[in-house]
Amino acid sequence: MSRFLLIGGVIGLLLTFMGKAGPSLYDYYLMRDLADRVVLDYANLPEAEVMRRVKFELNRSRIVTDEETFQLWEAKEGYHVKVTQHIPLTIEIGGRTLALEGHEEMVLQYEVGQ
16 A cells, blocks of 8 residues: 555655656757747847847747846847746745755757857
8 A cells, every 4th residue: 555655645746746847848848949049030130120039939839938037139140049947946845845965957048040
């Protein structure tokens, strides 16, 4: 019986973690795809039009960004985009926060462009 409780607890912790980290990972990969489109497909468009399209895509996907999350600037030929996503790796159970020391969050970065 104790094995089932242990297995159930581990599965519960994994599902809780994926419930918190999964949406952030999904948003990160959507922003990576958008960054690739900006560099490859929108390279010849004016910056105002690129920003309009980026804002539309982010709003459509309901991704909340700040100045650090999705950075876009003009490069020699087209645009350069940097995506930074902070994913919390803490789990709150019964008012306590569980985390491995030094691994409270994961930072994913992606840069594309020249």
